[in-house]
Amino acid sequence: xxxxxxxxxxxxxxxxxxxxxxxxxxxxxxxxxxxxxxxxxxxxxxxxxxxxxxxxxxxxxxxxxxxxxxxxxxxxxxxxxxxxxxxxxxxxxxxxxxxxxxxxxxx
Amino acid sequence: xxxxxxxxxxxxxxxxxxxxxxxxxxxxxxxxxxxxxxxxxxxxxxxxxxxxxxxxxxxxxxxxxxxxxxxxxxxxxxxxxxxxxxxxxxxxxxxxxxxxxxxxxxxxxxxxxxxxxxxxxx
Numbered sequence: 001x002x003x004x005x006x007x008x009x010x011x012x013x014x015x016x017x018x019x020x021x022x023x024x025x026x027x028x029x030x031x032x033x034x035x036x037x038x039x040x041x042x043x044x045x046x047x048x049x050x051x052x053x054x055x056x057x058x059x060x061x062x063x064x065x066x067x068x069x070x071x072x073x074x075x076x077x078x079x080x081x082x083x084x085x086x087x088x089x090x091x092x093x094x095x096x097x098x099x100x101x102x103x104x105x106x107x
Numbered sequence: 108x109x110x111x112x113x114x115x116x117x118x119x120x121x122x123x124x125x126x127x128x129x130x131x132x133x134x135x136x137x138x139x140x141x142x143x144x145x146x147x148x149x150x151x152x153x154x155x156x157x158x159x160x161x162x163x164x165x166x167x168x169x170x171x172x173x174x175x176x177x178x179x180x181x182x183x184x185x186x187x188x189x190x191x192x193x194x195x196x197x198x199x200x201x202x203x204x205x206x207x208x209x210x211x212x213x214x215x216x217x218x219x220x221x222x223x224x225x226x227x228x229x
Contacts, residue, residue, distance in 0.1 A: 001169075029212070030212075032212040032213070034215045034216070036152075036216070038152075043202055043219035043220065043221060043222055044152065044202075044216070044219060046215055046216060046217050049215035050213065050215070055215075055217065087151065087152055089152070089154075089216075091212050091213070091214045091215065092212045093212070094156075094157070094166045094167075094168065094210070095154050095156075095168035095169070095170070096142070096154040096157075096214075097154060098144075098151055098152040098153065098154065099151070100151045101151045101152075
């Protein structure tokens with residue numbers, strides 16, 4: 001199985017900050033990496049697909065980069081609605097593993 | 108628009124089975140697939156498996172291989188996930204998500220069900 005490791009596991013930030021979350025894979029798989037946002041009690045929401053493509057309707061404050069084994073999700077100009085937990089997921093093969101999540105909360 | 112509506116919460120006993128439904132609307136059901144993802148309380152997301160609503164092919168995570176069954180009913184546009192031999196650590200919210208008709212890497216989960224809470228307790 002491909003193991004996905006996110007860092008940090010949690011971070012505290014302020015409105016207006018720029019935040020970067022890293023996802024590292026245990027083996028390379030090109031760009032088959034997606035990012036989701038989840039708020040408590042809700043289903044995840046797709047933000048970025050295939051590493052760097054912004055999903056329709058998602059604010060351009062979110063961006064993704066990387067390939068191979070290291071990927072980043074960047075949130076520029078953090079807004080109140082961005083405080084949530086973020087997950088990466090590899091779609092390269094089964095099982096389609098998720099990272100453990102990164103919680104972004106208010107400093 | 109696309110909707111995936113799941114069945115309601117379940118309370119079951121250890122050793123029993125649970126079957127959750129996921130009814131799709133707003134798209135051609137047999138042109139896609141369904142993945143199932145679960146989330147234990149306070150924990151992360153865990154992919155359980157996939158079924159093609161096009162041809163019934165399945166791919167399960169090895170972790171669940173021996174006790175999960177995914178099926179579809181194309182007459183009602185509904186996917187089902189049955190998990191057997193339940194244990195306390197199967198207590199979780201179970202989500203369905205629209206996947207592709209074939210198990211390919213270029214997939215992302217754009218549409219999700221609302222989640223079904225399964226509580227396993229004696």
